[in-house]
Amino acid sequence: LKHFWRRSSNPLLQKAGHLFEWNSPSEQYISLGNVLSKAQCNSLFNFDINKQHLNPAEKFFTSNDKITEDLMIADFHLYLVDDILTKVDRASMSTSLEVRVPFLDHRLVEFALNIPLNLKKRGLTSKYLIRKLLYQKVPKKFFNRKKSGFSVPLKEWLQNDLFEWLTDSLSESNLNESGFFN
Numbered sequence: 001l002k003h004f005w006r007r008s009s010n011p012l013l014q015k016a017g018h019l020f021e022w023n024s025p026s027e028q029y030i031s032l033g034n035v036l037s038k039a040q041c042n043s044l045f046n047f048d049i050n051k052q053h054l055n056p057a058e059k060f061f062t063s064n065d066k067i068t069e070d071l072m073i074a075d076f077h078l079y080l081v082d083d084i085l086t087k088v089d090r091a092s093m094s095t096s097l098e099v100r101v102p103f104l105d106h107r108l109v110e111f112a113l114n115i116p117l118n119l120k121k122r123g124l125t126s127k128y129l130i131r132k133l134l135y136q137k138v139p140k141k142f143f144n145r146k147k148s149g150f151s152v153p154l155k156e157w158l159q160n161d162l163f164e165w166l167t168d169s170l171s172e173s174n175l176n177e178s179g180f181f182n
Contacts, residue, residue, distance in 0.1 A: 021037060022038055025061045025071075026055050026061040027055060045182060046179060068117060131143060
């Protein structure tokens, strides 16, 4: 299927097809956040991306037997810290809001890490145990709403306010000077 998916006009199927190019679950995990395929990365950089040990997720993937738990731990240490909490912090500070993250209390996290997987996820239902508990107190309509996040007008910024910075940063002379890119 990977050959069919990579040639699809659907960007999500293309991404799924490129996942199979990577050698390990940790590389696949990191590639989910990349726009480029493995072949594009290797042609773009002046080094072999697989031989440089640049994968921060590698230490979180211990065996193929517990891949779901490994994904959760990697998300906890990487995606949550480097992405979600950073965005929430910046968005809340810019609007003078005080935000709390009660589910990240260390006692609750330690408890959650010891809960069996079938109580965390059941079929396609994530957060299974907490949903069961909250359904007793909170109407279900609050659980089935579409998520809404903090979107950033990146395209507009790059075409207007940040255009000069972008073209300067990606100029041939700057790219050559860095030695990072081919």
